[in-house]
Amino acid sequence: MNYIQVSILFCIKQLKGERTAYGIYHLLTGKKSAQTIQDGKIFGISFLFQSFVYLDKRSFEACVAYLKEQQYIEETENQKYVMTDKGQARLEDELTARPFHPALDGWKFASSTQLFLARITLFIQTLSNLQYFQKGFLPISKNAEVIQWVKTYIMSQKQTRQELAAELFEELRMCLKGCTERDASLFVLQLTGYQRVGFTKNQLAYQYELDEHYVHIQLLGVIHHIIEKVSKNNESFHVLSSFLRDLYLELPLTSSTLKTYSWLQKGKTLEEIAYIRRLKESTIEDHIAELALFVPSFSIDAYVSPKQQEKIISAFEGLRTNKLKVIKEEVKDDVTYFQIRLVLAKHFT
Incomplete structure (x- = not known):
């Protein structure tokens, strides 16, 4: 398989x-x-x-x-x-x-993973070539924004290239200490530098006799591990934290949900927000359910009374199912599917 x-x-x-x-x-x-x-x-x-x-x-x-x-x-x-x-x-x-990488967290880091990886790999390639006074090289990224970001970052640094390289090396070493030797090697071998072309995932799979898709998921896990470690301790990772500064989102919410959240914080009701944003009320309900899932401080009491919450919780614990229709039939009360979704989101995730 x-x-x-x-x-x-x-x-x-x-x-x-x-x-x-x-x-x-x-x-x-x-x-x-x-x-x-x-x-x-x-x-x-x-x-x-x-x-x-x-x-x-x-x-x-x-x-x-x-x-x-x-x-x-x-x-x-x-x-x-x-x-x-x-x-x-x-x-x-x-x-x-072949277990899942313990640091793998796609939802939390999906919005930052690819751009972070593009920046760091191009930065390493660029810094490596500049240390050997090689200015003419083919960048591994064709993304103009990434190329410009790396150029701007290097130009803004006061350290010498050697000092910057040494600092980055030490920061990556600290991060990769938390990985297995194999996973750390997978990450390092994919990097491109001066007179060195990084391995493709297919080549890494062949080298380690692994499935290519497993190599892919392990590399994702390593990247998520680095992002998590750096984001929790910015002061210890001066260089790596710069690659994340405008990427890492504390709340993993869709942009539309963030807009709804902003209106809720201003005291607007579900119906008022639907009118203001010219969206269906069911769409705003989706946003509120998302907030219940991901924002610990978000209260659902305005939408589901404590008594209704108790009944839904009791039904869920008895049935052990996420099927809304089955729970609704068990509750035998005037509760909506939206209310059941909110309770499941708040209490059982």
Whole structure:
């Protein structure tokens, strides 16, 4: 099995047949919709958000068909699957041999990962060449904004190139100490410098006899580990923190939800915000559910009374399902699907 198939099988296990397979596709490729965000958090798979951005729909469907053919999953409804005992045994074996990187957190770092990586790899290439007085080289990034950012950053530094290189080396060494030797090597070997071309993921996979998709996910984990370590201790990482300063978002919210949040903080009601923003009330409800998921201080009491919350919590704990319809039928009260979503988001994620 390749690691995309392993990841899909894990997601099917977590979803328990309560969502369609295409929800997994949207999660893995990074579709930033309210449904994807909420399902990722509720079912414990948000760390895989945008983990395989290069996965196309046809390849995804082929992976699901393979899992079904191998009897690792079975279809319960149209495009809804549950894992079989055979699939459970295979998944346990796979994750024992090839576990997810412990620092992998796709939802938290999706908005910063690619730009951070582009900046740091181009910066290393540029600094390496400049130390050998080589100004004419082909940059590994074609992104004009990234190229300009690196130029501006280097020009703004007071240290010599040698001092800057030494500082960056020490900061990366400190970060990579928290990784396994293999994962640290995977990260370093992909770097390009003076008279040195970095390995591709395919070459790294061949070198270490690993699946290419597993190499990809491990590298993502290393990058997330670096971002997490640097963002928590900026003062110890003078150089690396500069690469993150305008990227790292404390609240992992969609831009539209942030706008709704701003209006809520000004005292506007759900209905008023829908009118002001010319959006459907259901869209604003999605935003509020997202806030309940990701903002610890956000209270849902204005939308669900404490008594209703108790009833929904009791129903969920008795049924152990995220199916809104089933919970609503159990509550037997005048509660809406929106209210149930809020309670699940606030209390069970």
